[in-house]
Amino acid sequence: MSAVPSSGWLYGAIQRGRNxxxxxxxxxxxxxxxxxAVLFPGILSxxxxxxxxQNWFPLALxxxxxxxxxxxxxxxLAIGPLVSLGAVIAATTMGGALGVPGGILAVALxxxxxxxxTGAIVAHLRLPAIIVTxxxxxxxxxxxxxxxxxxxxxxxxxxxxxxxxHTPVAFLLLVAILLAWKAFLATPLGIGxxxxxxxxxxxxxxxxxxxxxxxxxxxxxxxLAALAGLFVAAQTGSGDPVIGTPFTLNSxxxxxxxxxxxLGGKGTMRGAICGSLLLSVMINVMFFLGFPPVAQYVxxxxxxxxxxxxxxxxxxxxxxx
Amino acid sequence: xxxxxPLLEARQVFKGFFGNPVxxxxxIALHPGRVHALLGENGAGKSTLINLLSGAxxxxxxxxxxxxxxVGRFSPAAARAAGIAVVQQELSLTADLSIAENIGxxxxxRRFGLIDYAALQKGVGxxxxxxxxxxxxxxxxxxxxxxxxxxxxxxxxxFRKPRVLILDEPTSSLSAxxxxxxxxxxGTLRDRGTALLxxxxxxxxxxxxxxxVTVLKDGGVTADQSLAGIDGEGLVRLMVGRETGDLFPxxxxxxxxxxxxxxxxxxxxxxxxxxxxxxAGEIVGIGGLVGQGQEDLLLGLYGAIPARADHxxxxxxxxxxxxxxxxxxxxxxxxxxxxxxxxxxLPHSIAVNLILPSLGRLARRGFRxxxxxAGLIADLARRLTIKGDVARPxxxxxxxxxxxxxxxxxxxxxxxxxxxxxxxxxxxxxxxxEIYLMLRAFATxxxxxxxxxxxxxxxxxLCDRVVVLREGRVAARLSGAAISEEAIVGAAMGIHEQGxxx
Numbered sequence: 001m002s003a004v005p006s007s008g009w010l011y012g013a014i015q016r017g018r019n020x021x022x023x024x025x026x027x028x029x030x031x032x033x034x035x036x037a038v039l040f041p042g043i044l045s046x047x048x049x050x051x052x053x054q055n056w057f058p059l060a061l062x063x064x065x066x067x068x069x070x071x072x073x074x075x076x077l078a079i080g081p082l083v084s085l086g087a088v089i090a091a092t093t094m095g096g097a098l099g100v101p102g103g104i105l106a107v108a109l110x111x112x113x114x115x116x117x118t119g120a121i122v123a124h125l126r127l128p129a130i131i132v133t134x135x136x137x138x139x140x141x142x143x144x145x146x147x148x149x150x151x152x153x154x155x156x157x158x159x160x161x162x163x164x165x166h167t168p169v170a171f172l173l174l175v176a177i178l179l180a181w182k183a184f185l186a187t188p189l190g191i192g193x194x195x196x197x198x199x200x201x202x203x204x205x206x207x208x209x210x211x212x213x214x215x216x217x218x219x220x221x222x223x224l225a226a227l228a229g230l231f232v233a234a235q236t237g238s239g240d241p242v243i244g245t246p247f248t249l250n251s252x253x254x255x256x257x258x259x260x261x262x263l264g265g266k267g268t269m270r271g272a273i274c275g276s277l278l279l280s281v282m283i284n285v286m287f288f289l290g291f292p293p294v295a296q297y298v299x300x301x302x303x304x305x306x307x308x309x310x311x312x313x314x315x316x317x318x319x320x321x
Numbered sequence: 322x323x324x325x326x327p328l329l330e331a332r333q334v335f336k337g338f339f340g341n342p343v344x345x346x347x348x349i350a351l352h353p354g355r356v357h358a359l360l361g362e363n364g365a366g367k368s369t370l371i372n373l374l375s376g377a378x379x380x381x382x383x384x385x386x387x388x389x390x391x392v393g394r395f396s397p398a399a400a401r402a403a404g405i406a407v408v409q410q411e412l413s414l415t416a417d418l419s420i421a422e423n424i425g426x427x428x429x430x431r432r433f434g435l436i437d438y439a440a441l442q443k444g445v446g447x448x449x450x451x452x453x454x455x456x457x458x459x460x461x462x463x464x465x466x467x468x469x470x471x472x473x474x475x476x477x478x479x480f481r482k483p484r485v486l487i488l489d490e491p492t493s494s495l496s497a498x499x500x501x502x503x504x505x506x507x508g509t510l511r512d513r514g515t516a517l518l519x520x521x522x523x524x525x526x527x528x529x530x531x532x533x534v535t536v537l538k539d540g541g542v543t544a545d546q547s548l549a550g551i552d553g554e555g556l557v558r559l560m561v562g563r564e565t566g567d568l569f570p571x572x573x574x575x576x577x578x579x580x581x582x583x584x585x586x587x588x589x590x591x592x593x594x595x596x597x598x599x600x601a602g603e604i605v606g607i608g609g610l611v612g613q614g615q616e617d618l619l620l621g622l623y624g625a626i627p628a629r630a631d632h633x634x635x636x637x638x639x640x641x642x643x644x645x646x647x648x649x650x651x652x653x654x655x656x657x658x659x660x661x662x663x664x665x666x667l668p669h670s671i672a673v674n675l676i677l678p679s680l681g682r683l684a685r686r687g688f689r690x691x692x693x694x695a696g697l698i699a700d701l702a703r704r705l706t707i708k709g710d711v712a713r714p715x716x717x718x719x720x721x722x723x724x725x726x727x728x729x730x731x732x733x734x735x736x737x738x739x740x741x742x743x744x745x746x747x748x749x750x751x752x753x754x755e756i757y758l759m760l761r762a763f764a765t766x767x768x769x770x771x772x773x774x775x776x777x778x779x780x781x782x783l784c785d786r787v788v789v790l791r792e793g794r795v796a797a798r799l800s801g802a803a804i805s806e807e808a809i810v811g812a813a814m815g816i817h818e819q820g821x822x823x
Contacts, residue, residue: 011438013459014419186436188429195415195426202413205377206477207401207427265417320627 011186018268024311025259029274032281040288046168053171054164054235056280058083058228059250060174060273063258064181065224066251067272072217073197073264074122074129078114079225079251081140083244086111086229088144091153091239100159107230108223114140115222119215137248144241153239163234170231177224181269184220193217198265253300254279257307325352326389328516329374329405329485334383336369343369345540346383351485351516356507358527358548359520360556361537365749367520370537371487374518375407376400401427404484408491412474416463420454421445423462424477448476451509453502467494468611475503486510487518492526493746493775496610497810504530522750523776524556534559568754569782570761578602581738581769582622582635589621589628590614593793599771599786601737604764606784607773609813614793615773616658619740622771623655624648636738649678652737656727656744658773660720664727667716671707672698674715674726679733697733705729706755721752728759738769745776757783777806789813 019026042048062079069076086107094103118136122129163169184190192213195203204210228247233239258275260267282303286296327350336344344366351357351374361367372378373385376395384391387403414423421441430440445458452472462470471494478486488507492500507517507530519531527534528548536544536559544559551559578601586594591614599605607615621628622635624642633641635651642648648655657663665674676683676694683693702711705725715726724744731739741760745753760770760783774780780787787804789797789812797812799805 009438010421010442010458013457014422014438017419017459017461183435186438187434188427188431188436191418191422191426191429191436194418198415198417199413201411203415203426205397205407205409205413207398265415267417 018270021311022259022268022271022274025257025271025274025278029278029281032278032285036281036285039285047166050166050168050170052284053168053174055284056277057170057174058232058235058247059254059280060276061177061224061228061231062247062251063254063272063276064177064269065221065228067255067258067260067267067269068193068217068221068224069129070252070255070260070262071197071265071267071269072193072214073200074214074217075252075262076118076133076136076218076221077130077248078118078133078137078140078222080244080246080248081137081144082111082114082222082225083229083232083247084241085114085140085144085147085244086226087233087236087243088148088153088229088239088241089226090230090233091155092147094156094159095154100156104230107226111222111224111226112219113222114226115219116215118222119218122218123211123214141242148239148241151238151240151243153233155233155237155239157237160234160237163231178269178273185269189213189216194265196264250279251276253304257304259311325354327352327386328388329403330386330389331370331373331380332384332386334370334373334380334385336366336373336378336380343540344373344380347537347540347542348545349374349518349535349542351518352533353484353514353516354511355533356511356517356519356531358531358534359518359537360527360534360559361749365537366540367537368489371407371409371489371518371520374400374485374487375405401481404482405487406478406481406483406485407487408475408478408489410489410493412470413477414462414470414473417461419459419461420449420456420465420473421458423473424448424480426477428481444480445476448479451479451506452476453499466612468496468499471495472499472502475506483515485516485518487520489520490522491519492521492523494611496612497814498610500526522748522753525778527556528552568750568757569779570758572761572785578767580634582771584622584630584633584635584641586631587618587621587628587633587641588630590617590626591793592617592621592628592790595790595793595795597788597795599769601767601769602764603785604760604770604772604783606780606787607771607790608777608780608787608809609790609796611775613790613813615790616742617793618790619655619742619771619773622648622738623653623740625655649734652735653740654678654731654734654736654738655740656724656731656742658742658744658746660723660727665715665723668714671702671711671713671715671718671726675701675711675730676733678730682733701729701732704732705759719749719752721748721756724748724756725752728756736768738771739763741770741772743774743776744772745774745779777809780804780809781806 037043043052062083065079066076089107089110090103093106094100096102118132121127122132192203192208195208196210196213200210229244232243254276255272257278258267258271258273260272282300283296286299291299330350332348333346334344335346347370349370359367369378373380376397376399379395385395392399424445425441430437430444442458449458452475454472454476456465456469462473465473471491475491491503495503511517519527521527531548534544534546534548535542580598581601583598585596587597588594607618609615617626620626621641624644624647628641630641635641636653638651642651642653661667675698679697680689683690683697698711707722707725715723718726728744745756748756760772764770772784781804784804786800787809788795789809791813797808799808
């Protein structure tokens, strides 16, 4: 990595550079996966792998939704409500005239639109994202409860079987979404997310449309969260207006575990994805080992604090030597 | 010189903020193939004028003309399209992105909507070669020193192939070597027909590089003329109407008293086992290229970073101060270079900033003593000639006045050693003069002033002794007549090591 190959594959060199500092995370994730496979060898079958990735999939999506905004210097507290709303819209529209395609479209449009509106408020009125999304979370929860006051609705069985059956469709979807993200990050607008997150004034002066970047980031974030809701609805076979609640804080936890900073521009999406995988595996391991739920929360919190404290301690230790 | 049509021109532009006029009818014309200097004290309106010329702000009245044609609404995008690039004082870089991505940001070559990294590499490689950036293009900007980042910033402006290039204090964080590269680059661009606007507080650079000067004072143009035949003193006269003679106060005659600092084999941060001593009543300058350990020397003496020494006596302590509190108690204070982040609490009032270090001392039975505080604030404001309402937030002040506040807040502690890190960086000439006078007065009162500076004339004319650092070691110790710009720059560059006459 010390020199760009003169024949020129700058993109590759930059991509390799982004793995820098993630080695430790990769190792920890690999160790947990090995531990998991030893404890539950079932994961090594197609069906076991499918179930495992289905448990991880919605968390991966909401972590992307969260990391996207954190990289842009923002944050959202509306992830959980958007997941719920996505599930509710899916469960209330798929039985309608337009069927499943109409339902998917409705979920995607709702996510994009809510995200874009939130983003426009944050960008153009220059309000703090944490407040706007907090307010948004109440509104979205309310709307979800109006649409579907109690769990129910209709999801066709074939959709549940396709997405959450014994085939790794969810995993393939995740791979596709990650490839789409990579392509987006290779556009000027995608790079603009980093630039506007780290140094908004500098990015503006450089010709990055900072406001538009922010609105796009919020819209994509909303889309990902709503799609996670659609998947959760397919998984459970119905819509539930409060099912998304834990995702808000878990998405932040996973992004932080993956090394995404709170001040914008710091971190990588690959790190965030690893963070979500790690969190998902940890939750599963503790669940299957029969930890009482309370102990799970305590352990989860300790691990997250440890995950941010250890690199910092290592840095100080290195600096002192 | 043949008269050409200006590429970029402002005619009778007015601009005010909140009813406070900043520019009052300014004219400036940038011609191709000419380096134009823009001089003026801080607060004279330079930044506002740059913002108008680059489309970041709209004039209240008056016109901006590109190629002789008035432009209606001049936006940053329109300015870029017209080939105008600005290298601002504040960097516009993203730490986590690579050098190449930073340089291309906002002007990426594209293919199928994606960034064309191959084309980017080629274009960026060319501009990096022009500015002498040899680092790999995939290196994140976070890994570069401040001076190198400045060069990336300049390369970024060049990447847009500007017809008009505006450089706002480009050398403030550059080493002498990098400044030399920049000077040659400016010559090359000029010969290619680029119109350049060069803003600097360093008059020798202006003299060396520029052909024409516009001087702003209080929002008006006081001079717009060729630089031919004007020397440094003439330039200063244009800016302040004062002889350079009194920019620097006269040195006092041999007042040095007892030894205040004596360290042997001192190491801290980049500093490697240096010996250093200084006496009361002296102003000791610390020179060298950017980032040779100057700041670590000061911070180590201040107890702010881990430091060790075989033998140390600092302000009566038989060792190095273990932490900042101990240093303060021993009468050592530190004024950081980055006043906005380390020296001041920007949104708070001048008054609050002034009494911050004294809050504990002024308290009575654990509560604040408002009367004593008010008295102290009034006294400090008077002594430091801080004008106006002290209830204003510090960020409303100009850079120079902010620096005065950062310095003044320590005076109630009656410090015996003042450690100053580049106190005049980005400070206008009038305030510089006031700060110099103040520092000389401190020395005369028997205090020890240690001044790390990137401004060589300041080291030459203000300091009684100068220690030049290079790669964490002492490259030269100069005193008296041996202090000269040549000796300092030479030692800093490692050309000749000399002088043990400390």
